[in-house]
Amino acid sequence: MADPTDPSDPTHLKHLSSRWLPPALSALLILFCLWQAGHGLGEAYSYWSDELWSVAASRSDWGILVRDWLLPDVHPPLYQILLKLWIGAFGDGEPATRSLSFLIAALGLVAAAVCSSGRGAGRRLFTVAFLGTSPSFLFYAQETRSYALSLTLSTLMLGTALLLRQRTGRHEATLRWGFGISCLLLSLTHYFSLIFVVVVLAVATAEGTVFRSRTDAIPLLLLVMLWPLLHALLSPPAQNLTRIDWIGVTPISGTITQFLAGTLPLLDPRQGPRGLLILIGLVGGIGAATFPLLKPGAWSRRAPATGEARFLLTLIITFVALILAIDPVRPLSQSRYYIVVLPALAYLVGIGWDISVGLGRVRRIALASLLCAALLLQLRIGTQHLAVKQGPLENHKLLASFVAERDLCRKGEGCWSSGWFLAALTNTYFSSRELMAFDPGTPLAETRLDRPLLGFRRAYPKLKGLMANNPTMACWEAPGSWKATSFILLPRTSPAQPARHGLRPCP
Template sequence: MEFRREPHWLRPVAPHLAGHRALEGRGLLVVLRAYWLLPILLLAAAARFYDLTAAAIWGDEGSSLLLSQYSLGEIWAHAAHDVHPPLYFMLLHGWIAVFGDGILAIRSFSAWPGILCVGLGVWLVAQVANRRAAILAGVLLALLPTAVRYSQEVRMYALLGVWLLGATLALVYWVRQPWRRRYLVYYTLLMSAAFYTHYFTALCVLAHWSYLGLLRLQASPANRTLNLPGWWLANVAIVLLFAPWLPGLVDLVRHLDQLKANGDVGWEPAVELVSLPSMIWQLLTQDEGDSLPPLLFASLPLLMLGVVALVAWRDRSPWRLHWLLATYSTLPLVLVFAVSFISPVFIERYLTAYALGLPLLVAIALDQLLEHARPLALALLLLFGGAEALGLKNNATVDSNDQISVLVDYVNQRYVAGDRIVTSDLLWYLSYVYYNRTDAQPLLYTPPTPAGVSTRPNAYGFGTLVDQQAATLYVDSLSALPLGTGRVWLISTADQPDEFAPLPAHWRQSAEFMAGNVKARLLLMCGAGVSPSPSPPPCP
């Protein structure tokens, strides 16, 4: 059976035909019908570019920017010591070379893939359902809060969504036309790119294989695509394409203890039974929902479970493509949740690419309910849309004063040549350096423990980004700082005990400024610049 090409409604009408129909008095209607995808993409763009620069660069984003400053060869080497593969950072390196490192430019590198994800989601639903479901899917995916949030960060999660949705779409085409081997070529390239972007791509592999296994066992008539040599060869090709990175991955696994020592892994909170429903709330509303009454807390996860079950159960097509969306969206969440009882990795942003399937399933369910149960369809639309609206509101809630950029600007304006700037934590350092406009290199405070053990980062995780600067970056003792102007800026967490305590006895605080959870203090080394004595006299 020959599978149809892209539906005619997914392609715009030729301009001269649209103009001709407009002359017949149906111009606006024709344009809307011909270019209906454009408003959806504009909606996705509006959601992702709205307040794109409002929040300051945080530590993870700062690490992306710092790594992207290296050459491509150095990125490859450093990423082998980091917790993520190198492709995103290499592409970001090229993007910055063309568009610069302004906050709008660098965050746009995630916003555009986020918009592309919406287009791919529409295309995917158009293949497994119909036009109405595709339109609904586009609107719901355009407004999905977790997708919007991670389309506004200088990290790889939106790009990963492009690769995985694209690979899933290629799999759909191949399952329906297994003699078209070019779809397996597309699949191989997209999955290889995904593996070079994030290690959680392995969950997509499990979802795809599980779908083909279900298709082999449950479909009637039996579908034997799982047995075809082309599928196995495609997966072997993915392994071979990823093989150049395997030595770095093996080395990284061997040094997990050093990653834990730096806090790059092992920081994730332990999971409980309520963590799974909390994740659903987090993905859809950007709030864990743990303060809600139990029945209300259970309602949204149960609603999503019902949607998945409905869509999968009603699919009687030969290829059971709704099963593919169901396994793609649910299997990774359940697997990571189960694994996290052993080693916690149940983090929202790691699973955002798989959450992209949830609004697609809701759209298909809405399309089915509209045929026979319109009140239920309306209720589902209001509930899911309301959750998304709440999540978008939570996303847009940014306190302009609770930003490290405000604090760094305060220091920039009051900086005097020769001042020292010392940060208490590597994450503060990674954010600080992006906004620093002084000629001073920010330093990192690394005091030994009471037992004399060094707290300097090692060469793994974020530590790989700064390890080469150890001789000039780390400050083991505040007393060892050169006098310079006699002024030291200390940057630390505001709501914790003083991370720099005890301060040298002759230091006196001159100013303090707080921006949310981070504070800057200006300390004077009393007598600096006044007395030539190596031991400045006490302050009056």
Template sequence: MAENAQDRIDALIERFFWAIVALILFVALAFRLPGLDSRSLWIDELFSEWFSSRSFTELWRDVPLYETHPPIYYTLLKLWTLLVGNSELGLRSLSLVASLATVFLIAVSGRLVKAAWPGKAVGLLGAALLAVNYANIREAQNARPYSLLTLLFTVAIIAALILVGRLQRGIDVTEQRGGWMAPGLILGLTVGCTLWFHNTSLFVALGIWSGLALTLIVTPAELRLRNFAIFFAAGVLALLVWAPYVPIFIQQSSTFMGLGFWLEPKTRDFYSAWMLFVGDSWPALLLGIVFLGLGLFRLVRSAPASALLVAAILVIPLYAVLAVSFSLKPIYLQRLFVWMVPLALLVIALGIVTATRSQWPRLVLALIVMALAATRSMEENRKPIDDWKGIVAEIARNARPGDVVIAAPAEGIIAVDYYARRQPNFPPIVCVPGCYPQRNLPRPYGSNFGAPKLILADGEIVERALKTHGRVWLVQVSVSLYDPKSIVRSRIAAARTFVRYHGNALAKVELFE
């Protein structure tokens, strides 16, 4: 009876497969659209807009000298905004398209990765979970590179799974070269491209090729040399694609090691990436880990080589980055591992689909996980962000002749300028210690070498502004990082009276008369 029920479900999935995919994409779009064109850009997105407005020459010659991220995303965003404009929607739509493409790719992965996922249901359920996943939704609404990076890594991982599956089935490479060549080429090309997008992509490449090497353990002895040669060739291709960027990578890495970065390693870092899968709570984390473990167990039984590859990709990059963070330089950020989410949700979907032979318990389990994920996504949508649009509008509504805006530190001008240039008669802006980027100053730097920390001498800039202007609007970014001694505010408060405060802990403005 159970087999007949499963056959009927498989037949329904086959018959309505593309309709289900379309429905999942509709749900994904519905979760990603709210606020996309109205929510204020936050400081990192404003950096994306600022960098993408630079010339191509400046982007590739000068920006890598002080910015820690590769310039390829800003270049693509520049080209994209030439077509769609640089409004909030225009800037974020590139990430939105990449996110929807990732959902689609996961939905059809059951058709592609035949050796690993039993049927198409796993891919469809994985896509449904991804459609309501808060981390993927968050990056889909961000003008940052992580959504594109997730798409590229998803393509690479699926290509690696297809490659391993075909090689494990003993394809004769001399007669059926297309069986391994296409996924091998896609793997090498896409991983090579990811290395241009983020400097920590090297750790993900390490995880992929470590997983490929581990598959040799369960490969028949007579096929190991052949498989090794194919994996090696794909790795060489990735390195060749990356090679033109290597000089910039070396330059950025050496510069970054001399930067007093703002991150601090925390115990939570050891598990926070796993909270991206279902939700940022202990019940969601435990539920996700249970189904992730069950999915890996099922994968070990049905496709051990694929299981080794998946486990290596989910574990090695994360804990390699954590090893560096705790021993050499703090580099771990939770958002760096959003790329793991599609793969992890596929494994979780496998765990749900194979948890029981009865259909109704599977459906209930799937709905519970989806409900948890969707609830977390709706909570995320209501969280406070940098409201630079509101701050600039507040200043513009209440500004008087003779007012001045003092923006500190250097990156404060980036936070204000995007919205200020859309406001008529906005007060003049004075940057402390100067407008971004302020490079090669004899002082410590915070998150990049364009925004130095403030020193006592910067108070002279404030004094000069006070002599020629009346009321002061003080706009500050990351006060605890750049101005922990409150140099700028103290100088203003000594000469003017505090009137009111607007904003939140992440983005704020104070008025002094």
């Protein structure tokens, strides 16, 4: 009789292979996704406006950070606090601050793999693959903003919730703490994520499979709502809501489009005819491969997985329905905010593979091939988006280096500045001597300028009026991947030669 403990025995080798190969494949998949997300991470390409805000806030002293940045802002404080600690240890350069998001995103992939472990190698691989090839994952793993943190905490929250549904014995107390802490931390990351946390708590309480008792959810809900209530008391909601007046969403269709763009870009209706044909082919193929699952009793063969799928679908549908109701009253939807829902879809893809076990070998191979094709397509979209991001999106750095090299704002009393928070611009790319806030009592578009003007995002719509009232001025903009929003108005007789520095005339 063969001895399975004998290293030379084929049975022993097969046992080792079946034990270690799936985790090794998961680790390689995680490394591959991180390699894709890390392209260009070391390049110090320019921050865009919101990143400038994050860096400037977290560079401030603690008192100033709380009083002047966090309380007047429309975001919870967790990410800015983490970024401040990170800047204190590693500096405030572009690669340094973006590395924090990259590390957090990497932990999100690891959390997805761990929370899917013990449920079959296929489920774990497809969960990690969907999450790691998502355009939102690739894009925001290199962003000095809170979105990677929302992704990772949502992954941990939902993963522990799924594990708690199985009542995993001696680990149950640890998982319960993990679920509660991740809910609380996620609620402190972004207010859009807070809404998702409340939905998760409501569905988990109604279902009765995550909490031992439905009343156990009450203390956690009170903790989750503590910061928003405190924030509302210390900073009037009306003041905060004006900070999101720029968000405009067409009811229903706009909300759905933003959701799809942030989570399932292959379903985004804006992808064009070619993308639509590819999508129809994939959906048709996957539908044909999974058709036997529609037969009565087919899902009951995988009852635990079916319950998990129902739980996640209920979360997603409830959350999207709630946002559909909120958007017509107070528009909230932005594609990047929906990154908090992405882990639910990733777990759902993995569970779907688990449920498909009854399809038979040939159909499962066909299904796996189609899923891989869809993942490769979304990976391609993601790498394209990442290349656009590194364009960069807004080239404040180029404009600032031109101003500094030509000493355009230091010879006199500085340059007028308008269109973005002055405190977010100074001491990052511009110095405090170079920028002077434009007098808010004077309409910018009707002003006759007596010195150069540096304009940013909100000033760009007023450029036409500025040019009409200042015919002796020439406008130069810093090109980026987005429609340019950073510009400088200089006398037409200026010897600065902005074109040689990479700037271009404004259209």
